[in-house]
Amino acid sequence: MESFLTEIQINVLNLRKRGHTQDEIANIMGTSRANISMIEKRARENIEKARNTLSIYNDIIAPSKIKIDKGTDVFSIPKIIFSKSDQEEIHVNYSSLQIMEFVNQNAQRYIKNRMVVEPFVVTILQNGDIFVHDYEESEENEKMPKKEI
Incomplete structure (x- = not known):
């Protein structure tokens, strides 16, 4: 399967997940800890770019x-x-309780004591998934979602 990660990046992330230190991975792979650090950093940057790309696409x-x-x-x-999903004839894949949990996990910076203290956007995809986004002003002074949380 094609990926934004190289085989080496995948191997480093797998070894890190299993609890290996960067020094241990460097010894296993026959390179320096600094090189492993850079590989891991670039892998995480690639993952973040992929997440951002999916957010934009969604x-x-x-x-x-x-x-x-x-x-x-x-x-x-x-x-x-x-x-809203009923109006759009979209079946949301979550119960009310699951939506509450999702909102509490993904929009907590917008909420205080059960009240929304800063507006945000919920996006409903055709497949019934939901996402939370920042609500920011665009360059044209129109409000629109900018970033998935």
Whole structure:
């Protein structure tokens, strides 16, 4: 399978996941710790670029975007999402409880004491998946989602 990661990057990440230090990996691969450090750093950068690319793509193909306004009670967010998905005839893959957990995990910086303190965007994909995005002003002074969390 094609990947944004090289075989060496994949091997280094696998060894790190198994608990090996960069020094140990350097010894295994016959190179320096500094080289392993750079390989790992570039692998993580490639992963972040891939995530950003998917975020942009999902934003492009998303049939439905919902702005969650400041002052919204977090407990009302599932109802807002289900209402919009019903209008768009999209089956959301999550229960209300799962949406609450998702929002709490992915939008926690926008929420304080059950209330939304900074607006954000929920994107609903055609396949029923949801994503949370920042809500920022574009260069044309129009509000639009910019970044997946």
